Amino acid sequence: MANPAASHSHEHHIVATSTYVKTLLALVALMALTVWASFIQIPAIGPISGTVANQVVALAIALVKAFLVVTIFMGVKFGTKLIKLWASLGFIWVLLIFTILGDYTTRHFEPAPSWDGKADSALPRVAPDEPKIPAQNDLNVKIRE
Amino acid sequence: MAAIPNPMEHGHDHGHGHEPGLQHQYEDMAQQSETYIVGMWSFLVSEVMFFGALFLIYTLYRWNYQVDFYIAHEHLDVKLGAINTTVLLFSSFTMVMAVQSAQLKERIRVMGYLAATVLCACTFLVIKYFEYKSKFADHLYPGVSFADDAVKAFGPHALENGHVAVNMNHAQLFYGLYFGMTGLHAVHIIVGIGILLSLIRLWYNRAKTVIHDYVPTEMVGLYWHFVDLVWIFLFPLFYLMPIPR
Amino acid sequence: MSSTGKVTGELQHQPQTEEVNYLNNGHTIASWLLTGDHKRIAMLYLISTTFFFFLGSLAAGLVRFELTSPAGVVLESETYNKVFSSHGILMIFTFLVVAIPAIFGNFLIPLMIGARDLAFPRLNLASWYMFMTGGILILIGFIAGGVDTGWTFYTPYSSMYSNTQVSLVLVGVFIGGFSSITTGVNFVATIHKMRAPGMTWFRLPLFVWAMYATSLLLILGTPVVAITLLLVVFERLFKLPIFSPELGGDPVLFQHLFWFYSHPAVYIMILPAFGVISELIANFSRKRIFGYHFVAFSSIAIAGLGFLVWGHHMFVSSQSMYESVVFSLISFLVAVPSAIKIFNWTTTMYKGNVRLQSPMLFAIFFLLIFTVGGLTGLYLGCIGTDVHLTATYFVVAHFHYVMVGGTMLGFLGALHYWWPKMTGRLYSENIARATAYIVFVGFNLTFFPQFILGWMGMPRRYHYYYFAPEFQAYHIMSSLGASVLGLGFILPAFYLTMSLINGKKAGPNPWQAHGLEWETSSPPPTANFLETPIVMDEVYDFDPVSEHQQNMADLEKREASDNDGNMPIEDHD
Numbered sequence: 001m002a003n004p005a006a007s008h009s010h011e012h013h014i015v016a017t018s019t020y021v022k023t024l025l026a027l028v029a030l031m032a033l034t035v036w037a038s039f040i041q042i043p044a045i046g047p048i049s050g051t052v053a054n055q056v057v058a059l060a061i062a063l064v065k066a067f068l069v070v071t072i073f074m075g076v077k078f079g080t081k082l083i084k085l086w087a088s089l090g091f092i093w094v095l096l097i098f099t100i101l102g103d104y105t106t107r108h109f110e111p112a113p114s115w116d117g118k119a120d121s122a123l124p125r126v127a128p129d130e131p132k133i134p135a136q137n138d139l140n141v142k143i144r145e
Numbered sequence: 146m147a148a149i150p151n152p153m154e155h156g157h158d159h160g161h162g163h164e165p166g167l168q169h170q171y172e173d174m175a176q177q178s179e180t181y182i183v184g185m186w187s188f189l190v191s192e193v194m195f196f197g198a199l200f201l202i203y204t205l206y207r208w209n210y211q212v213d214f215y216i217a218h219e220h221l222d223v224k225l226g227a228i229n230t231t232v233l234l235f236s237s238f239t240m241v242m243a244v245q246s247a248q249l250k251e252r253i254r255v256m257g258y259l260a261a262t263v264l265c266a267c268t269f270l271v272i273k274y275f276e277y278k279s280k281f282a283d284h285l286y287p288g289v290s291f292a293d294d295a296v297k298a299f300g301p302h303a304l305e306n307g308h309v310a311v312n313m314n315h316a317q318l319f320y321g322l323y324f325g326m327t328g329l330h331a332v333h334i335i336v337g338i339g340i341l342l343s344l345i346r347l348w349y350n351r352a353k354t355v356i357h358d359y360v361p362t363e364m365v366g367l368y369w370h371f372v373d374l375v376w377i378f379l380f381p382l383f384y385l386m387p388i389p390r
Numbered sequence: 391m392s393s394t395g396k397v398t399g400e401l402q403h404q405p406q407t408e409e410v411n412y413l414n415n416g417h418t419i420a421s422w423l424l425t426g427d428h429k430r431i432a433m434l435y436l437i438s439t440t441f442f443f444f445l446g447s448l449a450a451g452l453v454r455f456e457l458t459s460p461a462g463v464v465l466e467s468e469t470y471n472k473v474f475s476s477h478g479i480l481m482i483f484t485f486l487v488v489a490i491p492a493i494f495g496n497f498l499i500p501l502m503i504g505a506r507d508l509a510f511p512r513l514n515l516a517s518w519y520m521f522m523t524g525g526i527l528i529l530i531g532f533i534a535g536g537v538d539t540g541w542t543f544y545t546p547y548s549s550m551y552s553n554t555q556v557s558l559v560l561v562g563v564f565i566g567g568f569s570s571i572t573t574g575v576n577f578v579a580t581i582h583k584m585r586a587p588g589m590t591w592f593r594l595p596l597f598v599w600a601m602y603a604t605s606l607l608l609i610l611g612t613p614v615v616a617i618t619l620l621l622v623v624f625e626r627l628f629k630l631p632i633f634s635p636e637l638g639g640d641p642v643l644f645q646h647l648f649w650f651y652s653h654p655a656v657y658i659m660i661l662p663a664f665g666v667i668s669e670l671i672a673n674f675s676r677k678r679i680f681g682y683h684f685v686a687f688s689s690i691a692i693a694g695l696g697f698l699v700w701g702h703h704m705f706v707s708s709q710s711m712y713e714s715v716v717f718s719l720i721s722f723l724v725a726v727p728s729a730i731k732i733f734n735w736t737t738t739m740y741k742g743n744v745r746l747q748s749p750m751l752f753a754i755f756f757l758l759i760f761t762v763g764g765l766t767g768l769y770l771g772c773i774g775t776d777v778h779l780t781a782t783y784f785v786v787a788h789f790h791y792v793m794v795g796g797t798m799l800g801f802l803g804a805l806h807y808w809w810p811k812m813t814g815r816l817y818s819e820n821i822a823r824a825t826a827y828i829v830f831v832g833f834n835l836t837f838f839p840q841f842i843l844g845w846m847g848m849p850r851r852y853h854y855y856y857f858a859p860e861f862q863a864y865h866i867m868s869s870l871g872a873s874v875l876g877l878g879f880i881l882p883a884f885y886l887t888m889s890l891i892n893g894k895k896a897g898p899n900p901w902q903a904h905g906l907e908w909e910t911s912s913p914p915p916t917a918n919f920l921e922t923p924i925v926m927d928e929v930y931d932f933d934p935v936s937e938h939q940q941n942m943a944d945l946e947k948r949e950a951s952d953n954d955g956n957m958p959i960e961d962h963d
Contacts, residue, residue, distance in 0.1 A: 054387030
């Protein structure tokens with residue numbers, strides 16, 4: 001059988017089994033770590049509540065695991081620049097969907113406070129006393145009664 | 146005149162002077178392999194966006210209903226989830242070993258590792274089946290009658306002083322998301338098993354597509370690692386929720 | 391001619407009759423339905439998208455007919471809802487998103503980059519089958535009762551209360567979405583990896599840049615709407631609650647996720663048309679595109695920025711005021727790359743040797759109509775005015791200006807420009823030019839009154855307006871225009887089909903255009919090129935001196951011969 005290295009170009013370099021085994025062990029260890037960390041209740045750090053701290057730890061560990069899978073198992077570490085670009089683009093782009101959360105964080109900020117702090121809001125929130133009737137315009141749109 | 150003679154000029158003579166397994170639109174195997182990988186990654190990027198929307202929905206609702214989601218999630222079995230995670234990680238390992246064996250053109254090993262991957266995947270599905278079964282037994286699945294049926298499952302939290310302390314609607318949202326996301330993930334596993342079985346069959350039959358070129362096996366591997374990736378995020382988000390405090 | 395490494399003039403000496411090309415290379419049904427040839431798949435798409443367009447136009451005709459009277463004419467409210475929903479669904483999901491990429495992208499990208507086929511031919515065929523499956527499921531859904539939710543499928547009406555065929559139609563749309571994703575994957579891999587030697591990124595035709603940007607949108611955006619619509623189906627079928635307000639869910643979340651795709655979707659619809667217009671204007675002005683790099687990068691910029699503006703469809707949906715402000719700002723920003731393109735195209739025409747043949751007419755009309763459409767988008771992007779204009783006919787007019795006046799004119803221009811290449815036949819140029827004028831007049835007559843109607847307050851998706859009978863004059867004008875527009879769209883079906891039967895055979899380059907696709911025979915052989923081309927210069931390498939000489943020679947020839955309105959069929963070198 002022909003030398004496999006000759007029929008493949010440089011980028012199909014073969015990763016050693018030991019690398020894969022070490023990665024697997026690291027992944028399982030991280031998994032055990034994340035399970036263990038979930039039972040520990042991290043105390044609040046300043047304004048960050050304990051819940052958030054725990055969640056951040058869990059997500060961080062998940063991200064490390066993901067990084068290991070993507071770079072080593074999926075071969076991105078040994079891949080071309082284009083592959084690295086695509087892999088990073090995909091995971092960065094998905095973060096864009098999370099900007100939808102911005103709506104929900106800022107919805108309750110309405111109404112805009114008035115500049116002098118006296119009125120509740122810059123925009124009057126009471127109905128006007130009399131409905132304003134627009135004048136008849138050139139397009140001959142009649143006013144509804 | 147500087148032009149490269151087109152292989153088609155020699156007539157439809159695919160095997161002559163070409164590497165076997167080379168498709169007609171490619172100049173050489175290197176180009177074909179790189180193109181396959183680019184194509185597979187493009188598809189995976191689209192899958193990332195597919196699951197990403199679901200993760201967003203989950204994030205939104207969990208952030209707004211933390212307590213109810215926590216109480217609802219207590220019915221998930223962390224042990225089974227952890228076992229499933231380990232099984233899937235191991236399957237990723239066997240998959241990548243299969244790809245390595247394909248690179249080294251070791252047919253028997255490839256089939257062995259692929260079979261191991263399928264075995265792990267089936268184990269995952271079996272465990273998942275038991276998890277789902279227990280949820281169904283407790284009526285913890287979304288439906289019109291969730292509020293009435295699932296109340297019993299919430300044990301000491303339910304019906305305190307005559308009213309339910311956990312918001313059944315939000316619990317239903319949780320289980321809707323749980324079944325939706327893990328269900329979609331399970332569908333990807335099932336499809337993956339199908340693809341893996343086809344791949345084993347191709348190797349068994351010494352098909353030209355896979356024997357001479359490891360890239361098809363690598364493409365399946367990429368898909369499988371992606372499935373594993375999704376679970377890596379699903380597991381802590383659903384099973385390892387910190388207590389809201 | 392483009393600077394390539396081949397000796398030019400070779401192709402002219404090929405016998406024009408009975409050569410083997412992709413059309414006659416296999417006559418069986420199986421050779422068409424199981425083909426891997428990107429050109430045949432493009433023709434399959436042409437037939438199927440034309441069919442869906444025709445159905446969507448019928449729905450549009452019904453809508454315009456219904457609106458000629460303030461109290462409606464023949465339809466009840468529920469039926470009218472189903473009619474305009476079917477118009478939107480068919481036109482958007484089965485025509486606009488698909489047409490230019492799947493037909494012209496499939497056909498031309500390998501030709502333009504000098505490849506033998508796309509990267510994944512079988513995936514390409516599967517893509518067509520997914521498109522057909524989706525389209526047929528949608529049609530079955532319509533026959534079985536249709537949907538009355540509008541093409542936007544807002545929850546909770548679509549997920550909980552509508553008693554129509556929402557699930558079936560949404561499954562059809564879902565499957566069709568995979569067709570889009572696989573097309574995008576194919577194009578990205580092809581453009582990255584299969585360019586001919588010497589074809590660097592900045593020597594690519596701008597059509598290829600536009601298709602690349604479109605493919606990014608297809609890959610990154612379509613999955614989001616796929617999962618969102620799937621969740622609506624799950625909510626209907628399995629009571630899986632995600633968008634239900636009763637359970638604490640947020641219906642506006644659906645709108646966020648829906649428009650997260652659907653806004654990039656409109657760029658999916660228009661970017662290919664931009665690419666077509668670049669080709670048309672460069673080749674019919676016989677001049678290099680002004681600011682090639684700007685046009686190329688603006689395509690990518692539109693693709694990127696297009697993902698950041700979805701909220702401008704939701705200004706009145708109870709979305710946070712602060713997010714609305716951000717979306718409004720970015721919407722104004724995203725207008726800039728489009729404006730750059732319009733500017734560059736117009737400047738390309740300046741002091742160019744403009745030839746007003748039918749494809750160029752479509753391109754020029756595009757410039758006029760799309761500018762209006764784009765500018766009116768700014769009215770809608772500004773929150774203050776949008777509050778008054780949203781959900782009125784102003785929005786309807788705006789998006790028809792950019793979609794019909796933009797994408798459709800791009801489609802027609804592409805069809806006329808590349809028809810000789812794809813079919814090897816010439817059509818009657820006189821009728822084609824007349825069609826362009828008819829389409830332009832009919833289009834403006836249809837949709838300009840709708841701006842006024844919207845400004846006056848005519849709501850969208852209403853089939854009656856008895857509360858404002860003074861709107862009737864504008865509606866009648868619009869419906870009359872729709873008839874003219876319909877005529878303009880029907881005519882190509884006739885003269886293009888006639889060209890297949892008795893049109894003159896086309897040479898490789900009837901337009902004396904530049905581009906690798908013009909250096910092979912019309913129709914091209916299955917393998918596209920007899921020899922792999924080597925590219926030595928950018929595609930728009932028009933030389934002003936020789937162009938001027940050519941123009942003088944053409945002028946003399948035209949004055950000497952009797953010009954019967956056909957396109958010049960002699961090729962020059």
